Amino acid sequence: MKKMQNGQAYPFLTPFMILVSIFYIVPAILTIAMSLTGLDSSFVWEWNNFNNYRKILLDPNTGKIVLNTVVFVGCAIALTIVLDLVIAVLVTYFIKNESISSFFKSLIMIPMITPAVVYSVLWIWLLDASENGVVNQLYMGVTNSAIPLNWIAKYPMQIVVMATVLTSLGFGAINFSSAIKSIPEDQFKAARIDGAGEWEIVSGIILPNIRYHIQFIALWETLGLLTNYVTIMLITDGGPSMQTEVWALSAYHKAFTNQQYGYGAAISMVLIFVVMVLMLLLNKVTSRRDA
Amino acid sequence: MAKKMLSRSEAKNQRRAVIAITLFCLPIVALYFTFFHLAFIDPDTGALTLRNFQFLYTTMDKKLTQISPIGPAMKNTVLFSVVVTACEVVISCMAGYALSRLRFTGRKVIQNMLLVLRMFPNLLLLIGVLYVLMTLKLSNSLTGVILVAIAFRIPGSTFIIKNHFDGIPRDIENSCLVDGCTRFSAFRQVIIYLVKPGLASISIFSFLSAWSNYILFNTLIFNSKTPVIATYLKSLSRPEQMIVDYNTFAAMAIVYVLPVLVFFVISQKALMKGNINGGKGV
Amino acid sequence: MIRIENLRMEFDKGAVALDDINLEIEKGEFIALLGPSGCGKSTTLNCMAGLLDPTSGRVFFAGEDVTKKAPKDRNIGMCFQSYALYPHLTVLDNIAFPLKQKGVSKEERREKARKIAEKLQISHLLARKPSQLSGGQQQRVAMCRALVKEPDVLLLDEPMSNLDARLKIEIREVIKKLQQELKVTSVIVTHDQEEAMAIADKIAILSEGKIQQYDTPEHLYEYPVNLFVANFMGNPPMNFIDAKIDSRDGETVLMVGETPVRLKKELQDKLSVHLGEPVEIGVRSHQAYLTERGDNSLKMVVSMVENLGKELLVTGEINGNHMRITLEETERFAELYQRIGNQEKPLWVNFGSRLNVFGGEGKVNWAL
Numbered sequence: 001m002k003k004m005q006n007g008q009a010y011p012f013l014t015p016f017m018i019l020v021s022i023f024y025i026v027p028a029i030l031t032i033a034m035s036l037t038g039l040d041s042s043f044v045w046e047w048n049n050f051n052n053y054r055k056i057l058l059d060p061n062t063g064k065i066v067l068n069t070v071v072f073v074g075c076a077i078a079l080t081i082v083l084d085l086v087i088a089v090l091v092t093y094f095i096k097n098e099s100i101s102s103f104f105k106s107l108i109m110i111p112m113i114t115p116a117v118v119y120s121v122l123w124i125w126l127l128d129a130s131e132n133g134v135v136n137q138l139y140m141g142v143t144n145s146a147i148p149l150n151w152i153a154k155y156p157m158q159i160v161v162m163a164t165v166l167t168s169l170g171f172g173a174i175n176f177s178s179a180i181k182s183i184p185e186d187q188f189k190a191a192r193i194d195g196a197g198e199w200e201i202v203s204g205i206i207l208p209n210i211r212y213h214i215q216f217i218a219l220w221e222t223l224g225l226l227t228n229y230v231t232i233m234l235i236t237d238g239g240p241s242m243q244t245e246v247w248a249l250s251a252y253h254k255a256f257t258n259q260q261y262g263y264g265a266a267i268s269m270v271l272i273f274v275v276m277v278l279m280l281l282l283n284k285v286t287s288r289r290d291a
Numbered sequence: 292m293a294k295k296m297l298s299r300s301e302a303k304n305q306r307r308a309v310i311a312i313t314l315f316c317l318p319i320v321a322l323y324f325t326f327f328h329l330a331f332i333d334p335d336t337g338a339l340t341l342r343n344f345q346f347l348y349t350t351m352d353k354k355l356t357q358i359s360p361i362g363p364a365m366k367n368t369v370l371f372s373v374v375v376t377a378c379e380v381v382i383s384c385m386a387g388y389a390l391s392r393l394r395f396t397g398r399k400v401i402q403n404m405l406l407v408l409r410m411f412p413n414l415l416l417l418i419g420v421l422y423v424l425m426t427l428k429l430s431n432s433l434t435g436v437i438l439v440a441i442a443f444r445i446p447g448s449t450f451i452i453k454n455h456f457d458g459i460p461r462d463i464e465n466s467c468l469v470d471g472c473t474r475f476s477a478f479r480q481v482i483i484y485l486v487k488p489g490l491a492s493i494s495i496f497s498f499l500s501a502w503s504n505y506i507l508f509n510t511l512i513f514n515s516k517t518p519v520i521a522t523y524l525k526s527l528s529r530p531e532q533m534i535v536d537y538n539t540f541a542a543m544a545i546v547y548v549l550p551v552l553v554f555f556v557i558s559q560k561a562l563m564k565g566n567i568n569g570g571k572g573v
Numbered sequence: 574m575i576r577i578e579n580l581r582m583e584f585d586k587g588a589v590a591l592d593d594i595n596l597e598i599e600k601g602e603f604i605a606l607l608g609p610s611g612c613g614k615s616t617t618l619n620c621m622a623g624l625l626d627p628t629s630g631r632v633f634f635a636g637e638d639v640t641k642k643a644p645k646d647r648n649i650g651m652c653f654q655s656y657a658l659y660p661h662l663t664v665l666d667n668i669a670f671p672l673k674q675k676g677v678s679k680e681e682r683r684e685k686a687r688k689i690a691e692k693l694q695i696s697h698l699l700a701r702k703p704s705q706l707s708g709g710q711q712q713r714v715a716m717c718r719a720l721v722k723e724p725d726v727l728l729l730d731e732p733m734s735n736l737d738a739r740l741k742i743e744i745r746e747v748i749k750k751l752q753q754e755l756k757v758t759s760v761i762v763t764h765d766q767e768e769a770m771a772i773a774d775k776i777a778i779l780s781e782g783k784i785q786q787y788d789t790p791e792h793l794y795e796y797p798v799n800l801f802v803a804n805f806m807g808n809p810p811m812n813f814i815d816a817k818i819d820s821r822d823g824e825t826v827l828m829v830g831e832t833p834v835r836l837k838k839e840l841q842d843k844l845s846v847h848l849g850e851p852v853e854i855g856v857r858s859h860q861a862y863l864t865e866r867g868d869n870s871l872k873m874v875v876s877m878v879e880n881l882g883k884e885l886l887v888t889g890e891i892n893g894n895h896m897r898i899t900l901e902e903t904e905r906f907a908e909l910y911q912r913i914g915n916q917e918k919p920l921w922v923n924f925g926s927r928l929n930v931f932g933g934e935g936k937v938n939w940a941l
Contacts, residue, residue: 008474009395016386016445017401022427023442024408027419034418087312094308096297106559107316110323113555115503117521118544121528122322125537134325166319198304220410227412230506234525248415255418256510268415279410462657465624468644469651469728470718471674484661 031272034265041259052266061242061250069246072161072232073225079165080172080221081214087169088176089202105177109170120234123163127151152236156244160232167231168224172217179210212289219282223275247271329541343542361543364523367433371519372501375440379497380490382441383448388478390449391456392464405453408446417510424511433517436507443507444500448493455489456482495558502551520547574600574758575621575726580630582616582782590616592782594630598775601756603749605773607763607805613782614762615730621760622728623647634725645674647726650719650757654731656711658703664690664714665699671722682721689717693747709740716748720755727752729761733768745772766806770794778802795927800936803855803929809886811929812861814854814894818847818932827854827930830892835869837926844939847932852939855929858886858899861922870921873898875912885909891922898922 038048056062087108091101111119126134129150136148152159183206191201207214229249232238238245238253245253248271255264297305333340346361389395390402420439421430429435459482467477483490505521515526524543575598582591591613598604606614619625621632623644631640639647650671658667665686672682690696693713703711712732719727732748733741749772752759763769769776770790777787778801786798797803803811816827816834825841825848826833834854836844864870873889873896885900887909900909912918930940 006395009389009393009398012385012389012393013401015382016449019382019438019442019445020404020408022423023420023439024411024413024416024446026423027416030419030422031416034422087315090308090312094304095312096301096305100305100309102559104312104316106555107320109555110552111319113499113503113551114548115505115521115551117503117505117524117528118548121524121540121544122326124528125540126322223410223412227415229414234505248412251415252417252510261418261422265418268418272412272415275412275415279407282410283406460655460657462653462655463659465619465622465644466651466653466657466659468624469622469649470671471645471722473643473645476674481659481661484659487661 031265031268034262035269036266037262039262039265041261043261048262052263053270055263056266056270061245064242065245065247065250068157068242068244069226069248071157072164072244072246073222075157075161076164076168076225077218077222079161080168081218083165083169084172084176084217085207085214087173088180089206091173092177092180093202093206101177105174108173111166112168112170114167116230116234119167120163120231123159123235124152127159129153153240156236156240160235160244163235164225164231168221172221175217176210176213179213180206183209212285215285216282216289219278219285223278223282226271226278227275326541326544329538330545331542334538343538344546346539346543347546358527358539361520361523361546364518364520365546367517368502368519368521371433371437371440371504372498374437375444375501376494376498378437378441379444379448380494383445383452383493384483384486384490386445386449387452387456388482391453405446405450409450411446413443414506417506421511431512431514431517433512436511439507439511440501440504444497448497451493452486452489455486459485491558495554498554499551574598574602574635575760576633576636577617577621578631578633580617580620580632581628582613582620582625583628590782591620591627594782594784596777596784596787598758598760600635600758603752603759603761603772603774605761605763605769605776606779607766607769607776608779609764609805612779614764614779616782617779618728618730618760618762621726622649622651648722648724649726649728650722650724651728652712652715652719652730652732654734656703656715656735658711658714658718660703662702663699664695664701664703664706667703667714668699668717668721671718675722685721686717689721692751693717708736709744712736712744713747716751720751720757723755724757727757727759729759731762731764734763734765741768748772767808770806778805796938796941797855797929798938798941800853800855800931800938803931803938807857809858809897809899812856812858812894812896813931814856814891814896814924815851816854816930817851818844818849818930820845820848827852827928829854829871832871832892834871834924834928836928840928840930840940844930847939850932852930852932853936854924855931855938856896856924857927858897860925860927861896861898862925863898863900863920864923866921868921868923870923872919873922874916874919875909875914877913878906878909880906887920889920896922 033045035052036047036050037045038051039045087104091104095101095104114122128134128136129148129152130136131140131148133148133151135151139149140146187205187209188201191205196204227248229246229252232244232246232249233252236244238249247267251264251267251271253264254260254267258264330343331339331341333342346358348360348362390398390405424430424435424439427435429438463481463485464477467481468474472480503521504519505525508517508519508522509525512522515522518526520543524540524547527543528540575596577594577596580591580594580596581589583589594613594617596604596617606617608614616625620627623639623642623646627640631638633639634647659670662670665683668686668690669682672685677685687696687699690699693716695710695713695717698706698710698714703714706714712735715732719729729748733744736744745768748761761769761772770793773790775787775789776793778785778793780801786793786802788796793802794806797806797811800813804813814829816829819826819828819833821833824835825845826835827844828834866872871891873891875887875889877888879886879888880903881899883901883903885903885906887898887900889896909920912920928940929938931937932939
């Protein structure tokens with residue numbers, strides 16, 4: 001039984017291993033190395049005695065960026081989970097008609113599959129600061145005020161949170177929906193015979209049954225929100241005046257806008273460390289969910 | 292499946308739920324719908340027009356600038372998406388099969404690595420990746436971006452397809468071997484058909500993500516010689532100021548998004564069908 | 574036709590699945606490998622098929638050593654528990670699949686597939702996909718596929734365990750008839766002793782990776798070599814009564830509590846060497862009979878009477894041991910029913926002449 005099939009397996013794995021080594025493992029090692037140097041656009045490798053990490057601690061903006069990150073991730077995750085659950089329960093438990101429910105599921109996924117470049121302009125256009133902006137037209141119509149508002153300048157964090165939440169709804173809602181579908185129908189029948197109302201069924205049967213899925217999605221989305229900065233970058237680019245600058249975006253800015261590769265790498269490393277801890281948790285949740 | 296009969300209260304709840312979710316979705320739908328309105332309706336006359344689509348074949352003169360036609364960007368995007376999807380599916384299929392079915396030295400290590408890589412925030416490694424590409428003299432080239440795009444997605448795809456391979460009963464494979472197949476011909480004639488839903492889902496997601504990829508081009512390509520639609524559109528729309536009017540942009544966005552939407556709608560059906568037929572009678 | 578020599582199989586973590594299996598199967602014979610789950614019967618079959626490589630030992634087909642050969646080079650047909658039909662192919666293409674691998678032309682293989690399908694009465698299903706078939710139909714398709722290439726050896730891995738009882742009997746007849754007609758050497762793996770008895774010429778009973786007994790069904794039933802085999806064969810299962818070998822008035826007897834059971838001369842000779850040892854008497858339900866007090870009989874208090882239609886199944890206790898007897902006189906049901914739990918109205922049971930006596934280490938049948 002324990003006959004090795006190395007000869008067969010390795011050819012199958014070679015392309016995978018090559019790509020993973022070149023674009024994950026080597027860059028990871030490079031990032032660690034870079035974070036210990038003052039590497040910039042002149043590409044001189046020079047050990048700088050943990051200066052980058054010291055710089056992070058001393059940077060007056062660090063506190064603000066951490067706070068932004070926490071607020072952004074915290075709000076987005078809470079909203080996402082709640083909306084995911086509501087949508088999943090609605091389209092799976094209450095809407096029994098398969099085609100109606102899959103129609104709405106597809107609809108929810110549209111922001112997710114819209115290319116980020118288009119999606120962000122959609123928001124910018126919606127919130128256009130001039131009197132032609134859609135939201136401004138609504139706003140001026142309702143309040144009778146004559147002055148249009150510059151929404152993005154005024155509520156940048158709220159806007160990026162909303163925009164991000166909308167793109168992440170699809171994944172979680174679909175996930176929860178299939179989890180709810182796998183709850184045996186008999187449990188619902190039994191509950192109904194025992195006199196449970198719809199709310200008791202949702203809170204007493206559906207939620208406990210999918211609790212590991214909820215944990216999983218919460219952690220998974222947290223990982224995504226912490227590290228994926230594209231939506232913010234395209235809508236506000238961290239502005240105005242760093243109000244929406246989150247940790248991952250600041251790493252990108254330092255490295256690619258300011259070409260401080262070493263410093264950017266150090267900022268990335270800090271986040272990678274946090275992410276590693278989350279991944280450990282996620283693995284635990286996954287194994288419990290699949291048990 | 293027989294159509295389920297709903298009790299009166301269930302039907303009532305269903306109606307309520309449909310109303311609730313419709314109210315939620317309405318703004319999203321309206322938003323996308325206005326894009327069509329912007330693109331096709333002349334703001335002055337209110338008539339149907341294709342004037343906003345001139346970028347498809349010719350240079351458009353605007354107040355601030357000239358807009359070059361979308362052709363080269365379109366070509367690059369199609370090339371990029373097709374190559375990335377094809378390579379990704381093939382590579383992850385091979386790796387997933389080996390990890391699921393063959394036993395070899397280091398199997399456990401690679402499996403654990405896959406678990407980590409699948410979740411790893413690859414965007415945080417872009418600095419290192421850029422350095423690797425420069426060392427390989429691949430930076431600033433489409434080839435480089437293609438390689439990175441494939442690499443960034445194969446752990447996830449491999450993980451998904453491996454799970455599908457894991458779900459194939461041993462008996463089916465044994466049956467092939469007894470019926471006269473080698474491992475390879477069994478893979479080609481039977482196994483591949485059993486993971487069709489998995490293949491469909493990884494190719495769909497791979498294509499969608501490749502088609503809309505922006506960050507890799509923005510980060511790894513510094514000139515405008517290899518535009519893709521994403522960077523082309525981005526260059527025309529800055530957060531501070533739109534270079535083009537929204538009508539033209541909407542037209543461009545429709546050209547960009549339509550393939551994605553069509554593909555999505557088609558594949559949705561395929562996915563559903565695959566799942567229904569794949570599970571039974573195996 | 575098939576010879577297995579000293580087959581041994583160890584799995585990854587050192588667990589021994591097969592321990593020194595030896596088996597010889599004549600050409601055209603139908604053999605059953607019978608045992609509880611985990612006994613190694615499927616492992617043995619997979620070694621014959623070449624799907625598993627044994628740790629040591631050899632497998633011969635018609636005198637040729639095939640131990641190192643790939644499954645496809647052994648010319649075997651195999652039928653799996655889950656049927657393992659290819660879901661993307663039609664029934665016709667499923668059946669023709671093995672021939673396709675041999676490079677048989679499309680026309681010819683379809684012709685052959687149709688012929689075998691006709692034999693198994695599934696001609697009307699050929700255009701369907703496996704998912705549109707019932708379990709019994711899938712089973713027949715799997716049989717067709719296994720037989721279409723006219724294999725030297727037919728291997729059946731629990732082919733009927735997913736069918737309901739009625740269908741089982743039907744398919745079992747089909748398989749038996751087909752096997753006799755084609756005279757293909759066949760091995761079936763099953764955990765159902767009734768199925769094995771019905772279908773096989775010879776049965777190998779396995780437990781814990783060892784063959785306990787390899788014999789004809791009749792022999793296994795009448796002369797089980799040890800307690801395990803005796804326990805496994807027959808329904809209702811054999812009764813086991815605790816006893817002790819003793820000697821009374823110059824005769825060797827079995828003491829059940831304080832009551833002696835007298836034995837035939839032949840059996841006395843065999844048991845006399847084990848004088849004083851504790852044993853278990855094995856009695857078949859239909860071989861024991863009701864009689865008068867004093868006729869070499871034991872007292873049984875009735876605890877339950879069931880009417881099985883063609884016979885009565887009477888359950889009771891003899892000296893603290895569970896005992897079942899079957900009676901053909903179904904009209905006695907009401908009378909026996911009255912006796913349930915009644916200590917004053919016990920039955921008197923004679924064990925009959927075909928006694929099995931299990932004793933010693935491994936509970937060997939000393940009556941043989």
